[in-house]
Amino acid sequence: MISSFxxxxxxxxxxxxxxxxxxxxxxTFAGIFTIAFTNGMVNDRIRVIxxxxxxHIQIHQPGFVDNNDFTIRMSNADSILKKIKKLPHVxxxxxxxxxxxxxxxxxxxxxxxxxxxxxxxxIKVSDLNSKxxxxxxxxxxxxxxxxxxxxxxxxxxxGLRNKVVITVQDVNKNIVAGAFRVAGIFRTDNLMFDESTIxxxxxxxxxxxxxxxxxxxxxxxxxxxxxxxxxTRNTISAMFPRLDVxxxxxxxxxxxxxxxxMGQYMFIFIIIIMLALCFGIINTMLMVxxxxxxxxxxxxxxxxxxxxxxxxxxxxxxxxxxxxGALGIALGYGASTYFARNGxxxxxxxxxxxEIGYSSxxxxxxDAFTMVYTSVMVVLMGIISALxxxxxxLRLNPTQAIQTE
Amino acid sequence: xxxxxxxxxxxxxxxxxxxxxxxxGITLSFEVGExxxxxxxxxxxxxxxxxxxxxxxxxxKGNVVIDGVTINKLGGxxxxxxxxxxxxxxxxxxxxxxxxxARENVEFIMHLxxxxxxxxxxxxxxxxxxxxxxxxxxSRPNKLSGGxxxxxxxARALASKPKFILADEPTANLDSKSTENLLDIMExxxxxxxxxxxxxxxxxxxxxxxxxxxTIEDGAVVSDIRK
Ligand SMILES: Nc1ncnc2c1ncn2[C@@H]1O[C@H](COP(=O)(O)OP(=O)(O)OP(=O)(O)O)[C@@H](O)[C@H]1O
Ligand SMILES: [Mg+2]
Numbered sequence: 001m002i003s004s005f006x007x008x009x010x011x012x013x014x015x016x017x018x019x020x021x022x023x024x025x026x027x028t029f030a031g032i033f034t035i036a037f038t039n040g041m042v043n044d045r046i047r048v049i050x051x052x053x054x055x056h057i058q059i060h061q062p063g064f065v066d067n068n069d070f071t072i073r074m075s076n077a078d079s080i081l082k083k084i085k086k087l088p089h090v091x092x093x094x095x096x097x098x099x100x101x102x103x104x105x106x107x108x109x110x111x112x113x114x115x116x117x118x119x120x121x122x123i124k125v126s127d128l129n130s131k132x133x134x135x136x137x138x139x140x141x142x143x144x145x146x147x148x149x150x151x152x153x154x155x156x157x158x159g160l161r162n163k164v165v166i167t168v169q170d171v172n173k174n175i176v177a178g179a180f181r182v183a184g185i186f187r188t189d190n191l192m193f194d195e196s197t198i199x200x201x202x203x204x205x206x207x208x209x210x211x212x213x214x215x216x217x218x219x220x221x222x223x224x225x226x227x228x229x230x231x232t233r234n235t236i237s238a239m240f241p242r243l244d245v246x247x248x249x250x251x252x253x254x255x256x257x258x259x260x261x262m263g264q265y266m267f268i269f270i271i272i273i274m275l276a277l278c279f280g281i282i283n284t285m286l287m288v289x290x291x292x293x294x295x296x297x298x299x300x301x302x303x304x305x306x307x308x309x310x311x312x313x314x315x316x317x318x319x320x321x322x323x324x325g326a327l328g329i330a331l332g333y334g335a336s337t338y339f340a341r342n343g344x345x346x347x348x349x350x351x352x353x354x355e356i357g358y359s360s361x362x363x364x365x366x367d368a369f370t371m372v373y374t375s376v377m378v379v380l381m382g383i384i385s386a387l388x389x390x391x392x393x394l395r396l397n398p399t400q401a402i403q404t405e
Numbered sequence: 406x407x408x409x410x411x412x413x414x415x416x417x418x419x420x421x422x423x424x425x426x427x428x429x430g431i432t433l434s435f436e437v438g439e440x441x442x443x444x445x446x447x448x449x450x451x452x453x454x455x456x457x458x459x460x461x462x463x464x465x466k467g468n469v470v471i472d473g474v475t476i477n478k479l480g481g482x483x484x485x486x487x488x489x490x491x492x493x494x495x496x497x498x499x500x501x502x503x504x505x506x507a508r509e510n511v512e513f514i515m516h517l518x519x520x521x522x523x524x525x526x527x528x529x530x531x532x533x534x535x536x537x538x539x540x541x542x543x544s545r546p547n548k549l550s551g552g553x554x555x556x557x558x559x560a561r562a563l564a565s566k567p568k569f570i571l572a573d574e575p576t577a578n579l580d581s582k583s584t585e586n587l588l589d590i591m592e593x594x595x596x597x598x599x600x601x602x603x604x605x606x607x608x609x610x611x612x613x614x615x616x617x618x619x620t621i622e623d624g625a626v627v628s629d630i631r632k
Contacts, residue, residue, distance in 0.1 A: 001516045008504045298500035301461055302514055303489020303565070305482055399461045402496055 002308055006315035009288075010323075017320060020284045024324025024378070025331065027273045032332025032374055035266045036364035040340070042258050043365050044189075045358055046226075046248075049255045051127045052188050054248050055220040056229045057236060059084075062244040064217055065251075068100050068113075070169055070209075077216035080240060081121075089223045089232060094121030095216035097205045101168040103148075103198060105156035112152065112198050114166060116205035125220050128186055128199070135160045135184035144204050145183035149194025153185050160185060166200070171210040178208045190357035270374060274381040277321070281382070285317050285389035289396075296393055297401020310390045317386030318379070325378030329371065336366040408568055408601060409435040409458060414467035416453050416624070427453040428464070429624035435569070435603060440595045442615035443605040450624040451605035452573050458603070459492055459571045460484050472568060489517060493562030495572035495604075499554040501546040507533060507557045508542045514565045532560035536590050552583025556590060563594070569601035576608055588614050 010017050050056055059080065064072040074080065077095040084093045097116035102109050119138040123129050128147070129137035138145050146164060153159060160182055167177045180200060188194055206213060223232055229247040237245040249256035289296070296309060343361045346353065350360040416428035427450045435441060443451050456462040458469055460476040468475050471491060479487055488494075501510050508529050515525045533542050536556035546554050555575060562570050576584040588611060594600045604611070612618055620628040 005513075012504055294498065294500055295502060298494075298496060300485065301459070301488065301494050301496075302561075303485055303517055305485040308517070399456050402461075402498075402500070 002312050003315055006312050007319055009312070009316050010319050013288075016284060016287075020280060020320055021324040021327065023280050024277050024321050025327035027277045028325050028328025028374060028378060029331040029335070030328075031270045031273045032329060032366070032370060033335055033364065034269065035370050035374075036332070036336035036340070036366040037344070037362060038262055038266060039365040039367065039370075040362045041358055042262050044363065045258065046255055048189060048357070048359070049252055050222075050226065050248050052131065053126075053190070053193055054251050055125050056223040056226070057221040057233050057245060057247050058251055059219040059221070059236065059240065060217060060244045060246075062242075064098075065244065065246070068098065070099055070217075073097075073211075073215050073217045074219070074243070075212065075215055077219060078214045080243075081219055083239065084219065084221055084236060087232065087235065089225060089228050091222045091224050092121060092124030093219060093221045094118055094125040095202065096218040096220060097202055097209075097211065097215075098217040099168050099205070099209070101166055103152075103156070104165045104167070105158045105162065107157045108155070110152070110155060112196055114168065114205070115197060115199050116202040117199060118202050122199070125222050128188075129184075131186040131188050132184045133187045135182065137184055138199060138201050139183070142183070144178060144180040145201065146180035147184040147186060147199040148182060149197065150185050150187040151191050151194040152196075152198065153182070155195065158182060166198075166208075168205075168209055170208070176208055178204070180204070189354055189359040191354045192357060266370075267373075270377055274377050278381055278385040281317060281321055281385035282388055284320070285313065285386065286392060288316065289313065289389050289393045293396060293401045296396050297398045300396065300398040301402060306394050310394055313390035313393045314383065314386040317389065318382035321378055321382030321385065325375065325382070329374060329378070332374075333366060333371065336364040339364045340366065406437055407434045408437050408472055409433075409603075410468075410470040411458065412468050412470075414454070414457065414469065415465045416450070416457060416462070417465045420465075426624050428457065431467075431621070431624070431626055433619065433626065433629070435601065437568075437601055438595070438599045439569075439601050439603065439617055440592065440615055441603050441617040441619060442612050443603065443619045443621060444607070444612055445621040445627075447607075449621050451621065453624075454621070455571050455573050455603070455605055459494060460488050489514065489565060491568045493565065493567035493570040495555070495558050495562050495570060495575045497574040497577045499546070499551070499558045499578075501554055501557055501561070503546050506543045506545055507538060507549070507560075510546070510557055511561045511564050514561065518565060528564060529560075532563055533557070535563075535594060536560045537586075550583065552579050552586055555579060555583070555587055559587070559591065559594075563600065569603060572602065572604035574605055574607065576606065576611055581610070584608065584610065 061072045061074050063069065081093055081095055084090060094117055099114050101112060101114045103112050119140055123137060133150060138147055156164065158164065162182050163179050164182065165177050165179055167175060170176045223229060233245050233247040300309060340363050343363050346360045346362065353360045411431055411433040414428050414431040418425040418427055431454060443454065445451055457464050464477055469477055474487065476484065476487060505513065511529045511532055512525050515528065533539055536559055538553060538556055541549060541553060576587060579587065591602055592614060595602055606612060617631045619626060
């Protein structure tokens with residue numbers, strides 16, 4: 001009964017209630033949509049990190065990750081690879097030779113990280129071949145093909161089928177150079193990656209450097225599930241206790257940090273929105289109490305006890321914020337799901353996003369936790385902003401409240 | 406039988422600064438079935454007296470005993486409950502709930518009392534009929550005249566089956582025709598149903614209808630006449 005009374009009271013001043021409900025709805029909407037948007041960006045970045053750049057797990061000889069030292073390598077990479085490919089949830093795995101080297105065109109030269117891969121495994125471990133804008137990915141046959149990023153191609157002023165000279169150290173610490181022909185040009189959303197990483201066939205690098213056929217610096221492992229990275233890492237680590245096994249969160253601390261820091265920022269962001277809304281609601285409800293002084297006095301006089309008066313004002317406030325909150329959550333959910341399907345194209349910031357490694361098309365990601373968390377915060381906000389106005393109503397003295405004028 | 410016993414009642418406002426003795430030693434009693442008017446000049450203490458009788462305000466000294474219960478000794482919650490069960494209030498400004506229809510306004514206190522739907526419906530209809538508003542049962546206050554609103558207020562005051570009704574200047578905002586109409590209804594309820602009315606007024610016509618007229622000045626009873 002008090003609850004239906006409170007609901008009717010909400011609609012006494014329709015415009016005022018509509019204004020505050022709209023404010024709550026917009027605030028909640030903004031909160032949810034921003035979280036979904038940020039989640040979308042982060043998820044996309046992580047997907048790229050895993051699918052294109054790092055894969056889920058990498059295995060090295062201890063010390064290699066810190067120095068990229070050519071001499072720190074695994075000698076039995078093929079047998080390790082064989083065992084790993086048999087593990088559950090492993091979709092693909094491949095060995096790589098990784099050398100910091102110089103690449104030169106007729107015009108200029110620059111330092112790059114040259115990665116030698118087995119084309120068959122490489123295509124499965126990384127989705128780089130889907131990022132090709134020109135040419136083909138490394139093939140089994142043909143002479144010394146190299147795949148480079150668009151940004152590097154621009155920098156070296158070269159195009160498809162042009163020659164570049166790659167200079168590396170061989171096993172005897174001599175400088176050796178090899179001529180490679182550009183077979184494909186890729187473009188990812190990460191300009192840094194495009195500029196600094198090139199791909200050649202493992203076998204060509206073996207020939208150039210004089211490495212043994214089973215030797216490699218790195219084994220990359222792709223899983224069928226992000227969540228299993230750590231668990232599988234532990235399994236592999238137990239199998240090869242003398243090797244350095246890292247998952248993507250460790251390989252790219254930036255990415256691991258993104259996930260946890262964004263969660264925290266969003267948590268605080270919602271709290272700030274809700275606090276701001278609290279003040280608006282408190283202000284409105286104080287006006288409501290002030291306007292209804294006579295009526296509240298009458299209600300107390302005829303026998304509505306203080307608990308009921310308090311409850312009534314709290315309910316009115318909670319209804320206001322819940323109505324707005326529900327609208328905002330629905331809007332936020334709707335907009336996020338719509339754009340999750342269609343994407344938001346921030347083409348005017350494409351360059352800026354690419355500089356920091358992000359795609360300019362964002363697909364918002366809305367998760368159950370965000371929805372539940374926001375709903376709980378809306379309810380909390382309603383209750384918290386109700387307390388002071390309801391307390392004010394309690395303090396009314398019926399004789400003064402009834403007095404006319 | 407006395408329903409209300411007031412003994413040596415005092416009320417001082419602003420005890421520290423300039424004390425105002427709004428009620429200054431009133432001893433009075435009311436019987437079941439009275440139709441009593443409290444009159445006196447402005448500031449004589451009528452409202453203060455009614456508020457203390459109704460348990461809305463506390464006396465500085467003295468007691469108000471209603472049906473054996475000293476209302477000024479009751480604590481907050483108990484007193485509210487006591488008011489709900491025993492006292493009906495009619496206010497000068499009607500004070501109806503604007504979002505409620507006449508029916509809902511009358512029903513409200515029965516909701517608070519936890520009466521069931523049948524009983525509520527029956528009594529609401531009876532009461533609104535008794536105050537001549539059977540046809541306006543679903544109207545909101547803003548569609549009713551002042552006189553009609555005050556009649557709804559009387560019906561509301563009766564809804565809880567109180568032992569008596571306190572009305573502080575119930576006709577002050579009404580024109581003479583509505584005043585007469587309201588008084589007729591109150592008188593009829595008093596005569597037919599033996600409902601006790603205690604009201605304050607400035608209006609001579611209202612005074613004329615009363616069967617007992619208590620005049621107070623400066624917070625004290627100067628005359629108490631039964632007709
Ligand atoms: N809350 C208060 N604080 C201080 N003084 C008060 C208060 N309420 C009433 N008084 C004083 O008490 C006295 C009695 O006031 P009261 O309202 O009871 O008079 P009244 O007879 O009802 O007057 P009226 O006919 O104008 O309604 C007045 O002098 C008034 O100023
Ligand atoms: Mg008065």
